[in-house]
Amino acid sequence: MLVVWLVGSPLRAGPQAAEDTHAAERQRLEAARDAKYREIRELELDHRTGKLSDEDFRALDRQLRAEAVAILRELDALA
Amino acid sequence: MPTLGRALILLALAVALYGIVAALVGARTGRRDLVDSARRAVYALAALTTGAFVLLELAFLRDDFGWEIVASHSSSTTPLFYKFTAVWSSQEGSLLLWVWLLSLWSSLALFLTRRRLRDVVPYATAVLLGFGAFFAALLAFLESPFTVLAAAPSDGVGLNPLLRHPSMMIHPPMLYSGYTLFAVPFAFAVGALARRRVDADWIAATRRFALAAWLLLGTGILLGARWSYAELGWGGYWAWDPVENASLLPWLTGTAFLHSIMLQEKRGMLKVWNASLILATGTLCVLGTFLVRSGILDSIHAFGASTLGVPFVTLIAVIIAGSIALVVSRRDALRSEHRLDSMLSREAVFVANNVVLVGLAFVVFWGTFFPLIAEALTGERKSVGPPWFDRYTVPLALVLTLLSGVGPVIAWRRATWRNARRAFALPVAAGAATAVACAGFGLTEHAGAAIMFALAAFVAATVGQELWRGVGARRAMSGEAVPSALVSLVRRNRRRYGGYTVHLGIAVLFVGIAASSAFQDEREVRLSPGQSASVGAYDVRYVRSTGEISLGDAWIEKIDFGAVLEVRRDGRLVETLRPERGFYPSRDQRLGPLGQFFEGEATSEVGLKAGFWRDVWTAVQPDTQALQPIVERADAGFAKATEGLTAEQRAGVLGLTLNQFVARYREDPPPATFRLIVSPMVAWMWIGALIAISGGLIALWPAPDAARRRATARAAARVAQDLGRA
Numbered sequence: 001m002l003v004v005w006l007v008g009s010p011l012r013a014g015p016q017a018a019e020d021t022h023a024a025e026r027q028r029l030e031a032a033r034d035a036k037y038r039e040i041r042e043l044e045l046d047h048r049t050g051k052l053s054d055e056d057f058r059a060l061d062r063q064l065r066a067e068a069v070a071i072l073r074e075l076d077a078l079a
Numbered sequence: 080m081p082t083l084g085r086a087l088i089l090l091a092l093a094v095a096l097y098g099i100v101a102a103l104v105g106a107r108t109g110r111r112d113l114v115d116s117a118r119r120a121v122y123a124l125a126a127l128t129t130g131a132f133v134l135l136e137l138a139f140l141r142d143d144f145g146w147e148i149v150a151s152h153s154s155s156t157t158p159l160f161y162k163f164t165a166v167w168s169s170q171e172g173s174l175l176l177w178v179w180l181l182s183l184w185s186s187l188a189l190f191l192t193r194r195r196l197r198d199v200v201p202y203a204t205a206v207l208l209g210f211g212a213f214f215a216a217l218l219a220f221l222e223s224p225f226t227v228l229a230a231a232p233s234d235g236v237g238l239n240p241l242l243r244h245p246s247m248m249i250h251p252p253m254l255y256s257g258y259t260l261f262a263v264p265f266a267f268a269v270g271a272l273a274r275r276r277v278d279a280d281w282i283a284a285t286r287r288f289a290l291a292a293w294l295l296l297g298t299g300i301l302l303g304a305r306w307s308y309a310e311l312g313w314g315g316y317w318a319w320d321p322v323e324n325a326s327l328l329p330w331l332t333g334t335a336f337l338h339s340i341m342l343q344e345k346r347g348m349l350k351v352w353n354a355s356l357i358l359a360t361g362t363l364c365v366l367g368t369f370l371v372r373s374g375i376l377d378s379i380h381a382f383g384a385s386t387l388g389v390p391f392v393t394l395i396a397v398i399i400a401g402s403i404a405l406v407v408s409r410r411d412a413l414r415s416e417h418r419l420d421s422m423l424s425r426e427a428v429f430v431a432n433n434v435v436l437v438g439l440a441f442v443v444f445w446g447t448f449f450p451l452i453a454e455a456l457t458g459e460r461k462s463v464g465p466p467w468f469d470r471y472t473v474p475l476a477l478v479l480t481l482l483s484g485v486g487p488v489i490a491w492r493r494a495t496w497r498n499a500r501r502a503f504a505l506p507v508a509a510g511a512a513t514a515v516a517c518a519g520f521g522l523t524e525h526a527g528a529a530i531m532f533a534l535a536a537f538v539a540a541t542v543g544q545e546l547w548r549g550v551g552a553r554r555a556m557s558g559e560a561v562p563s564a565l566v567s568l569v570r571r572n573r574r575r576y577g578g579y580t581v582h583l584g585i586a587v588l589f590v591g592i593a594a595s596s597a598f599q600d601e602r603e604v605r606l607s608p609g610q611s612a613s614v615g616a617y618d619v620r621y622v623r624s625t626g627e628i629s630l631g632d633a634w635i636e637k638i639d640f641g642a643v644l645e646v647r648r649d650g651r652l653v654e655t656l657r658p659e660r661g662f663y664p665s666r667d668q669r670l671g672p673l674g675q676f677f678e679g680e681a682t683s684e685v686g687l688k689a690g691f692w693r694d695v696w697t698a699v700q701p702d703t704q705a706l707q708p709i710v711e712r713a714d715a716g717f718a719k720a721t722e723g724l725t726a727e728q729r730a731g732v733l734g735l736t737l738n739q740f741v742a743r744y745r746e747d748p749p750p751a752t753f754r755l756i757v758s759p760m761v762a763w764m765w766i767g768a769l770i771a772i773s774g775g776l777i778a779l780w781p782a783p784d785a786a787r788r789r790a791t792a793r794a795a796a797r798v799a800q801d802l803g804r805a
Contacts (some may be wrong), residue, residue, distance in 0.1 A: 003123045010115035022084060023277070024198050031280040032214035039345050042491060045572065049545065051490035053498055060492055 022078050029075045036068040081146060084134045084225035088218045091127040091178075095121050095212035097645030099205045106201035114201045118189045121204060124211050125182035128323035132179045135166050135224055145231035148172060148224050154237035155384040156636060164248035165238045170372055170387075171224035173251060177368060178214035181207070181259040184288065188263045192284050199281055202270035203263075210262055213394055221386045240637070240680045241662045246306040250299050254326055257296025258364035261329060262573035263288035263718040264336075268354050272405040273414045275503045277354070279344040286340065287779060293333045294775040302769045303476075308327070312660075312683030314601065314756045316764070326372040326448040327361040328440055329449040332738055335436035337428050346426065346490065347416030351406060354413060358402035370447075377637070428486045435479045442471040469596075473527050477534060480589055483582040484510075484538035487545050503546055510537030531589055538586035542579045549576070569777065572700040577778025584771025591764030595694075600757040609776055615757035617653070617695060620645045624701075625657065635737065637661045638676050640701040640744055642751060644686060656686030658699040658753075671714030672733050673740060677703045682741070689762060696756040705749035713740055742793050 043064060047057040098120025105113030135148070139162045152172070166172040185207040192200055218224065242248070264285040271281040295439040303323060304316040312777060314719045317323060336356040342348040369391035381781040406413070419426055446463045453461040466499040488502040513536035517529040546565065549572075553564040569576040600615035611620040641659030665679035717736050721729045 003090060003127065006126075007094060007097065007116055007119045007123050010112045010119065013112060027195060027197075028276070028278055028280055031283055032278065035279055035283070035344050039491075042345075042575070045549070045552070047491045048555075049548040051488065051494065051498060051502055053495060056490075056493060056495060056498075061195070 024076050026075065029071055031079065033068065033071045033075065036064065038069060039063050040068065080138065080143075080225050082135055084131050085223065087131040088126050088215055088223070088225070089133070091124050092122045092212060092215035092219050093132070094127065095208045095215055098208040099212065102201040102205040102208065106198075106205075111197075114197075114204070117201065117204045117208070120194065121182065121185045121208060121211075121238065123191055124208070124215075125179075125186045128175065128179040128182050128215075128492070131218075131237045132166075132175055135172060135175065136163065138584065139163065139165055142235070143231075144233070144235050145227055146224075147226040147228050150228060150235040152236070152238060153234040156233075156634060157238050159245075160245075161238050161243055161248065162733045164701070167251045167255075168238055168242050168540040169224070170219065171222045173255070173372065174217055175224055176252065177255050177259060178211055180255050181210055181214070181262055184256075184260050184263055185211070185266075185636075188267075188285065188288055192769070196270070196276075196280060196284055198274045199267060199270035199276055200746075202495045204268040206229040208739070210266075213390070217387065217390060217435040221390070233377075236666060237473055237663075239680050240661065240682045241310065243682070244306050244310045245456045246302040247310070250302040250306060253299030253302060255296075255297050255299075255368075257292045257299055257326075257553070258329070258368060260288050260292030260295065261293075261333060261357075261360050261364050264357050265364075268361075269405065272354060275409055277350050277409065277412050279340075279347070282340045282344055282353070286337075287781075289337060289340075290775065290779050293330065293337055294325065294772065294779060296330045296771060297331065297768075297775070299328060299410040301765075301772075305376050305739065305765070308696075308761075309685060310683065312685060312700075314696055314698065314754055314758075316761075319446065319465045321447045322371050322495050323452075324443050325367040328443055328447075329360045329367060331436050331440040331443065332363060334362060335433045335440075339433050340437075342426055342429055345607045346459055348418075348426065349430075350413040350415060351410065352507070354406055354409075356433075356437075356514070358398075358406070360640075362395060362402065365391070365398065369395065376662070387575075389443070406457070423489070423494045423496070423499060423767075425486055425491045428482055428489055432479065432486065435475050435482065439472060439475045442468070462655060476589060477527065477530055479540060480484045480531065480586055483585060484534065484541045487579050487582065489532070489542045502544075504538035506537045509540035510534060512536070522598075524750045525597035528593040531593035535586040538582055542583045545579055546576070559783035571782070573780055573782055574778050577776070577780075580774025580777060581771045582774075584767045584769070584774055586767070586768055588767030590762050591760050591767055592759035593761070595758040595764065598759045602755045603752060604755065605750050605752050611706070612753070612755060614755040616648055617755075617757055618647045619663075619697065619755055621753070622655075624745055624751070625659065626744040626748075628737055628741055635664070635734075637663045638741060639684075640741075640751075641684070642686075642699045642750075644697055644753075646688065646695055646697075654688040654695065656688060656695070656697050658686035658697045659684040660699055660701055662703075670711070672717055673713050673736065677706070677710060691762050693757055693759045694761045696758060698754045700752040700754070702742075702749045702751060706744070709740070709743070735778070 040061065043052070043057065043060055046052050047054075047061075053061070098117040101113045101120065102117035105111070105159070107115060118395060133631075137143075138146045138149050139153050140159070142155050142162075143152070148169050148171055152169045153162050157165065167176045189204060189207075192203075250540045264282075266283040267285045271277050274415055303326070306325075307318070308314075308316040335395050336353065339353050339356060343350055343353050364624065367429070367674050369387065370389055372391075419430070421427065446468050450460060450462040453459065484506060485503075488506065489499065494502075510533045514529065514533035517523065517532055522529045522532075535637050546568075549568045550561055550564045553559060553568045554561070557564065557567070559567060602612060602614045604612040606612060606621040607795065608621050608623050611618050613619070622643040625639070625643060627639050629636045639659045639661045641657055644656045644658065646654045661682045663680045663682070664675045667675060667678065670678050683698050686699075690696040713736055717732065724732065
């Protein structure tokens, strides 16, 4: 009885539709944004620990930030 | 109680089947209530299997010999700890452990993702419940742990003496935790492919499960190696035994997966590869469970005898066919978003590392399955031994070690030769200096080991240099003292520095393996008390024999025959070792009260002097053949002397006979065979493993929320600034 109650409780409220179609896309973009931020931080650490020259760092950092900007724009468009 | 156990398993099966249907219907119709209900079915599966597991444990702890599983795997004299762990020494108990652990990890994964990946989760839920239903069905219809005997025996058979070792009792839950944790990323990969949502979100949601699986599976493998070294009496820790290999396979592919997912997370690359790797890893986990449990590794003919053969092969075939179909049908969505910017980049190193790891897995797979393939094709049993494995795995391990040093110091995306030269100068110098030192000490005749030492020094230098430079950068930013800068650096970049620590640990572990394999001295000698033998730089003298009777709670547990050995170096006493061989009685009463001890199980207690630089390892094999005439005479005398006596009087006479027999062995033993091994740097293997485990824990531990928020806010501010400029 307990098992039936536990498993069946979401059904008692009646059929519930899935959330709006934008939600999955928003989650995808938020995950991509967070990953891009992590990448920017990794790049900074690589630069500070001497793995990248200033010139390479500036070029790559600019590119990553542009990619992050594009993701933020897509997020804004969804909102 | 057994009826309740059976009911819980049947209910678990019903709940799992319901959950699969609810999840799939919910996914197709978009009904969230059905998907939520399916998630709760996973929670219910966890509760039901927990109940079943607790019942089984109680039966073992209460010595309920009416249960077939308890009677055949425990006894009233089995120590409490081993009663508790004997549950998973049986096939039925280990299958219940599998589904129980699976249900716990699945519940945790689905709870953590209850508001994320809503389109992927229903499929992942169905896959996880599919595994749950499969194992619950095995427990319900083929291998029930709740079978009751028609007549309960007064005592049980007891736990296999070989398994009475703490490592061996913790080893199965570790392996099974690894296998079942890998089911989580496997299930989410299937869900992501089914929904064509193949970005890195499913990876981010399940990465920690994959890492925990890798960590626990690796720990399980290590405990198995430790048990082999301390308990099996052959002197090694790894024999390329098929059962060992079965657990190593998913660990290797899982290691490759943990590296290659970083490329998908950062660059949207290797999507096909990552999906294929985790699907292969999940399949290998099921295969590993099947191989150990079916007996098929001993012979292909065991397949027919095993009740698990057909169901497991069907499941594995379905997983392989489904995985291939999913990856092929989604190949358009799995196209990489970027290409390699440069061959001189961390991405390129990761790709090479994956090729080597998968190459290693292929070698292990081929060597493990070759006997089965040969037997199936030719009817003849052929097998490959350790030299075959060594021929292929040693070069691959050397390349892997090299790559694990190169990876940390090379930049993502694109490194320049100038930066690379600067970054590699110190590590290469450390590796070269070690190589020269090896040549100076005359170690070059074992070229593989000498190269491994040099490469390990290279890896240690890269990790040290990375930490040093990271601390320097941190101090320049914050002005912290060195220790607190180091802690802050690692805390804020746990994945990076945890990974580097793992690299260091694996390099140290490989040094231990290389040194102990290449420079081991080993002898097998037959000695009488007073005689000596030399092994390596040590002299080992057999001082005297030992013999004693080990009593359980109510009866004689075993007879121990052993030796006292004095180990000397340059005439100086280094250690006194006491290897023993324990003889457990067979249950066949026809063998005679004394004879039964020498026809049952026997275990070794090795005499070991473990040290940082070398281990002196000894095992004794008493000559039981030489004792046979004495045993037969004693048994015949016992039978004659105890005619017409009561059971109590017979027990008294038996005790007397055994004591006389053991005393006689102590005073006048026949020559015994000794295995004497001097292995350098075995301790480095265990130390390296502990370093790797701590690195895994660092990488696994969640980043502090505050730090994550600050970092995100800082990065967001910078990006927002650009947005303003754009």
